[in-house]
Amino acid sequence: MSNDATPTPPGRLLAPGQSCRIRIWNRADRTVTTVHESTERLYEAPNWTADGRLVVNADGVLWTLPADGSGKPQQVDLEGVPPLNNDHVLDPDGVTVHVSANDFHIWSAPLAGGPATRVTSEDGGLHFLHGVSPDGTELAYVRLDESSDTVWSSGTIRAMAVDGSADRAVTTEPAAADGPEWTPDGTWILFNTEQFGAGHAQVARVRPDGSGLEQLTVDEHVNWFPHPAPTGDAAVYLSFPPGTQGHPADKHVRLRLVSGPGSVSDWGPEVWQAAETIVELDGGQGTLNVNGWAPDGSAFAFVDYPIGERA
Numbered sequence: 001m002s003n004d005a006t007p008t009p010p011g012r013l014l015a016p017g018q019s020c021r022i023r024i025w026n027r028a029d030r031t032v033t034t035v036h037e038s039t040e041r042l043y044e045a046p047n048w049t050a051d052g053r054l055v056v057n058a059d060g061v062l063w064t065l066p067a068d069g070s071g072k073p074q075q076v077d078l079e080g081v082p083p084l085n086n087d088h089v090l091d092p093d094g095v096t097v098h099v100s101a102n103d104f105h106i107w108s109a110p111l112a113g114g115p116a117t118r119v120t121s122e123d124g125g126l127h128f129l130h131g132v133s134p135d136g137t138e139l140a141y142v143r144l145d146e147s148s149d150t151v152w153s154s155g156t157i158r159a160m161a162v163d164g165s166a167d168r169a170v171t172t173e174p175a176a177a178d179g180p181e182w183t184p185d186g187t188w189i190l191f192n193t194e195q196f197g198a199g200h201a202q203v204a205r206v207r208p209d210g211s212g213l214e215q216l217t218v219d220e221h222v223n224w225f226p227h228p229a230p231t232g233d234a235a236v237y238l239s240f241p242p243g244t245q246g247h248p249a250d251k252h253v254r255l256r257l258v259s260g261p262g263s264v265s266d267w268g269p270e271v272w273q274a275a276e277t278i279v280e281l282d283g284g285q286g287t288l289n290v291n292g293w294a295p296d297g298s299a300f301a302f303v304d305y306p307i308g309e310r311a
Contacts, residue, residue, distance in 0.1 A: 011059040011083070012249065012286065014042045018307045022046060022054065024067065025255070025279060026299045027234070032279060035069030035301075043073065044286030045086040046301035048294045050094050054301050055111070057086050062097065064111075067294070067301065078109045081116035086289045087129045091162075092136040098162070100129045106141060108162065119164040126151070130290070131181035131189065133208075137162060140170070140180035140189055152176055152246075153198070157191055159208060170210050176201065178247070179225040181291060182208070183232065183265045190216075190226040190235070190264075199245060203237055203272060216272040221254070222247075225288050231297030232263040237275070238288045249285040250305060282306050 014020060020043050022036040035054070036043070043063065047055040053064045056073065060083030063073035078099075087100035090111070097111045098119070104126040109116035119139070120127045124146050131140035138159050145154035155177035160167040171177070175195035182189055188205045196202055196215050203217040203226045217223045222240040224247050229235065239254040240247065257278045258264070260271040281287070281304040292301035 011057070012042045012044070014039065014305070015250075015307060018305055021304050021306070022056065022065070022301065023304060024299050024301055028298065030278065033069070035067065036065055036073065041073075042286070042305070043303055045088065045289040046292040046303065047088060047090050047097075047290055048292055048301055049090060049111070050295050054292075055088065055090065055097065056303070057084050057088060060084055060102070062088065062099070076111065077113040079113075079115045081107045081109060081118075085128075086286055088290060089129055089132050089139070091132055092134065098129055098132060098139055100127065100141075104128075104146075106139065106164075119160075119162070121164060121167075123167075128178070130179050130191075132162070133159075133182050134184055134186045138208075140182065142177055142180065145174070148174075153194070155193075157189065157206065159189075170206055170208065171195075171213065172210070176246075179289075181227060183228050183263075184230055185232065185263065185265050187265045188212075190228065192224045192226065192237075201247075214268070216267075216269050217275070218269060218273060223256075225290075227288065227291040227293060227300070228264045229293045229297035229300075230295050232265065234259045234297060235264050235267075236278075236288070236293075236300055238284070239277075240284060247285055250282065250307075251284040252280065252282060253284050253287065255279040255281070255288065255302065 043056040043058045062076040065073040082101040082103045106119045106129045107116045126144040128142045148154040157170040177193040180191040192201045206213045220242040222244040226237040235258040254277045256275040258275045283304045
């Protein structure tokens, strides 16, 4: 999600001396591999396709590249859609990608390229996509109230059919919130919220019908973007330093892994609070905004942005 409720330029830029690295964390041996590095283009937010590609955004458009690093990013030519931000989600059908654009609407388009279709209506809100249900019938998103004096604290989690119909509230208490994403079995929506403390995002879960809201992480760090593995046996999220406001770029952040008995749908706060730090990096915004797990849960993709001697 952008941090300014006005249309933004098509894409962030690297600072002088900064590089962008698309990286893979391997679950078996816990190693990190760089599959693409650039000092010219700032890529963000990897998804991982069923056929072994990563989908990222840069310069307001989507790009794909082989997850094994054997090729360079290639632009996806979408038609009729405004410049994109870094919220994009792969449909379970394997051929559709749902995206958020800088007009604050959600669009759907062929992943191979082609005409895009706007999904959201003109309802006085700003819409930021983050999840698609396991059966591919619904999208989860954050809606901000454009007319609110405190726009970024007006967030509610909502769900709608993939064609934009049957829009409904999942949470009703306005608060800064982001990253709603279904668990693989569809029984919970994970997200981050400041509902439990203004200015201090923590991971929470709620049933898709709006019941059962529960805080999952309880610590001094500012926690964003919980992503369950498709296999349901792990999750990863992004931790900012204590006191961080929002989810800015260029912070020293941590990626934290959650695992335990049973599946992610079974894990309450006691499991989430035992999360372990697996990577520390320079990043934040763009690092892990969307689900980057491999379909088999063996690895996930993320992006870091080292500067100078830290590269």
